Amino acid sequence: MAEWHDVDGGMRNFLRLAQGLDTLPVLLALQRQPHLWNAKRFRTTFENTPHAEVDDIWIRFSDDELAQGDTAAVMADGASVWHPAAAELPQTKPLILNLMRFAEAYELNRVVITRLAPGRRILPHADDQGAYVHDPHRQRVHVVLQGLPGSLYRTGDETVQMLTGEVWWFNPLLEHEVQNNSADDRIHMLVDMRCWP
């Protein structure tokens, strides 16, 4: 991992959009419904996936037929669909809609909740392949549902600690990795949006 970057000294690969969000309703809903985790395995099992140590829940993603293992097809796919977990996690709706309004988004794309246990990693990778990530309107934001000190996120040569209730934009085209060295699970909701140009 890179050394700590001075947050006040010109960060380029991250931007903290908000802090102090109440994430407890979503966390409680997740705690009550453990069956939601890992219902879909594409992201965490495709060959050489950097997310092998992650559990996830798809709220919106490519449809099941497309996400059968053809990574190139998924990487090109901009047509996200709702998955059953969306109906079981209505607590995510206000977070997502408020975020879209704040970011002036006109279209909601993929929404995935990920969980990384203490001591686990997301391996270095860049989301720089396929048409999906190269749409200039599309932005990726992390809503930190649970993040404790020691949950480190590196993008390029900058590393930040993402804490509960914060919302971060980052540049997924650059190499990034995660090390959860905190005392508890790191639980993030990734929200992709197309934003007003």
Added chain:
Amino acid sequence: MITAQVEPWHPTIDEIKPLLHGHWEELALNKDKVPLDPQWEFYDARDARGELMLVTLREAGRVVGYFIGFVAAGLHYRTCLTLTMDIF
């Protein structure tokens, strides 16, 4: 990988307390005359006033080290915010 991070006093101190006795056994002098007996109420009070700093070292999420210091204006230098180390 070991990482260092500033953490809140509560609840992190509960993870540190089990390490204290071993730390004291390994490092303290004159243990027969100076028993380990932290005045936790004073730590809590200083934390409540924003005068306590806790840094942890974690490996795979587990606390493997710690630094505790007290932050206050210097007695001799009123305008100089000063950290006085408690233990590490």
